[in-house]
Amino acid sequence: MARLKNTKLARQIHERVKKDGSPLVLISRSALKAQVARFRKALPRVTPYYAIKANSHRDILKVMVAEGTCFDVASIAEMDAVLEAGAKPSQIIFANTIKPVAALKEAGLRGVDLMTFDNECELDKIAEHAPGTRVLVRISVPNVGSIVELGLKFGVDPADAISLLIKAYKLGLRPVGVSFHVGSQCLRSENYSEALEIAAIIARDAHLKQLPFEILDIGGGFPIMQGADEEDPFDHMASVVSSELDRLFEPHIQVIAEPGRFFAGPAGTLITRVVGKAIRENKHWYYLDDGLYGTLSAQVFDHAKFEYKTTREGRTRLCALAGPTCDSFDTIARSVEMPELDIGDIVYVERIGAYSTGSATTFNGMPMAKVVMVP
Numbered sequence: 099m100a101r102l103k104n105t106k107l108a109r110q111i112h113e114r115v116k117k118d119g120s121p122l123v124l125i126s127r128s129a130l131k132a133q134v135a136r137f138r139k140a141l142p143r144v145t146p147y148y149a150i151k152a153n154s155h156r157d158i159l160k161v162m163v164a165e166g167t168c169f170d171v172a173s174i175a176e177m178d179a180v181l182e183a184g185a186k187p188s189q190i191i192f193a194n195t196i197k198p199v200a201a202l203k204e205a206g207l208r209g210v211d212l213m214t215f216d217n218e219c220e221l222d223k224i225a226e227h228a229p230g231t232r233v234l235v236r237i238s239v240p241n242v243g244s245i246v247e248l249g250l251k252f253g254v255d256p257a258d259a260i261s262l263l264i265k266a267y268k269l270g271l272r273p274v275g276v277s278f279h280v281g282s283q284c285l286r287s288e289n290y291s292e293a294l295e296i297a298a299i300i301a302r303d304a305h306l307k308q309l310p311f312e313i314l315d316i317g318g319g320f321p322i323m324q325g326a327d328e329e330d331p332f333d334h335m336a337s338v339v340s341s342e343l344d345r346l347f348e349p350h351i352q353v354i355a356e357p358g359r360f361f362a363g364p365a366g367t368l369i370t371r372v373v374g375k376a377i378r379e380n381k382h383w384y385y386l387d388d389g390l391y392g393t394l395s396a397q398v399f400d401h402a403k404f405e406y407k408t409t410r411e412g413r414t415r416l417c418a419l420a421g422p423t424c425d426s427f428d429t430i431a432r433s434v435e436m437p438e439l440d441i442g443d444i445v446y447v448e449r450i451g452a453y454s455t456g457s458a459t460t461f462n463g464m465p466m467a468k469v470v471m472v473p
């Protein structure tokens with residue numbers, strides 16, 4: 099049997115599992131705070147609105163409130179979560195371009211008055227059920243090479259943005275600018291520079307038509323490192339965005355962003371344990387207590403590619419990892435290098451704080467991972 103690693107991380111993982119069991123997701127408060135600080139340093143002109151769809155755990159929201167970030171919410175449940183965590187309505191953008199009538203009314207009751215939209219029907223709904231709201235038109239922009247494409251369902255053709263802003267004005271709403279999203283885990287800085295060029299043309303056109311252009315919302319998409327050996331892609335991306343903002347937009351235009359993955363992703367570590375093992379296809383299959391219906395649903399919905407690690411060390415062999423449910427689909431990886439593992443051994447995944455616990459279910463009655471905030 100392979101030895102246990104004697105590293106600080108391995109010891110911490112074992113202590114935590116002894117205390118909290120598994121599956122377990124650790125969220126590092128210091129990592130969250132470090133990401134907020136990094137964002138602010140690299141993009142001093144941009145106010146971050148944390149997109150809580152990435153991870154809406156209460157403790158994360160509390161850290162973000164304490165850090166003074168604003169929030170992007172997509173539903174009334176998300177809105178209530180950030181308000182309960184201590185955010186003010188003025189710190190919230192309702193950044194779902196399609197909102198049910200009931201949600202528009204509830205947003206108004208809570209005093210949230212900044213929203214995105216991308217079509218005429220939505221404008222009519224907003225004007226009727228949330229009159230006087232400040233609205234940003236979401237335009238469609240290139241999502242080339244982004245790991246999660248967000249341009250299919252949302253965004254009006256930029257050529258139609260001004261006429262929608264004029265319509266908003268005529269309906270008694272307050273058109274305040276433009277929003278876009280370059281796709282999540284954006285690895286191509288040109289997506290941002292092209293989107294900013296397009297937004298700048300709309301800003302100039304709005305000015306000519308005497309329409310207000312007060313806010314530019316550059317969305318999310320800011321990338322994180324996926325593998326330990328990768329170069330961190332954020333700094334380059336942020337420096338391109340920062341210099342393009344200064345080149346293209348007057349200083350009086352307020353710039354906001356909706357980062358989700360960038361804040362929550364690096365802060366999360368999933369810890370699972372081996373609950374079964376078999377030899378199939380001439381290799382070991384290890385069955386874990388979390389899988390594709392749980393935290394690792396990120397592999398399915400977020401197209402995440404994770405590195406699987408264990409706290410054992412020794413000669414590695416090719417093996418397969420599977421989740422705990424009765425579905426063959428719940429096969430996590432068919433060819434991973436691991437030392438030989440036994441029941442109760444640990445397999446963990448780093449940088450899994452975003453788009454993971456949020457899409458987990460309890461299929462087959464398998465418990466969802468407990469989420470614990472650690473220093």
Ligand SMILES: Cc1ncc(COP(=O)(O)O)c(C=O)c1O
Binds near residue numbers: 318356358359
């Ligand atoms: C409207 C909107 N804003 C922000 C985000 C967060 O994006 P990211 O996690 O890539 O920063 C998303 C992600 O789906 C989104 O749809």
